[in-house]
Amino acid sequence: MQTWIIYAILSMIFAGFTSVLAKYGLKNIHPDLGLGIRTTVIFFLITLINVVGSKYKDFGLLTQKQWLLLVASGITTTVSWVFYYRAMKDGLVSYVAAIDKASIIITLLLSFFLLKEPMTPKVLIGAGLIFVGMIVLIWK
Template sequence: MWWIYALLSAFFASLTAILAKIGIKGVDSDLATAIRTVVILLLAWTIVFYKHAGAGLSGLSRMNWTFLILSGIATGLSWIFYFKALQMGKVSQVAPVDKASVAITILLSVLFLGETLTIKTAIGAVLIIGGTLVLVL
């Protein structure tokens, strides 16, 4: 079942690039990121309230808070740089380079989470990096 959500994520990430490229014409990329962030904030809290999941706030540990905040900072920086890249480059080049994050994530998951690096996963990461280099060069 997880793969259905992953495919939906990929589809909406793809739409994000196309819609953002159209939306940032003549707009400062940081302003565009801020507007997008407000929309995401409203959407996320609407879902939390709809599902009555807000009660879970009291159960969050200091570690939960720390790493969720750090994740939010990383996401924000990613979006800022992504929108700047979209404003300056072609979507067909920016989006695939952004997806090099998949290969970086594989490496970081091995280093920091202790996940096993299989030969299949390693080959996939190398192919992603190779494809990224082809698009950049």
């Protein structure tokens, strides 16, 4: 099995825990405070990983375009997390997480049109099933 697949599976597992832990952690507090605590922990852990692993040495390799794209990615992540935590505070974890994960449809569309990745029948069927699953969950 390729390393990136193992990383993706581990990401999936930890992301699943993240939603449930966050739901419990948000009890009696504003979701923005909960997100602030989570983000602070992330900042310190990622900083530690970069310092211990000497990844900070790559700073000089960054182009202006890469800086801009990474900052834009940080902004979109922040906005996504703010709305996600607000939804988690009041909504059911199973519904909120499923709707949020349907973001893969947006990712796939952007990867086709901006990154020129192949639009295969397999990917389109998978995206369609994700979309149908989201509709089933939010249908009243």
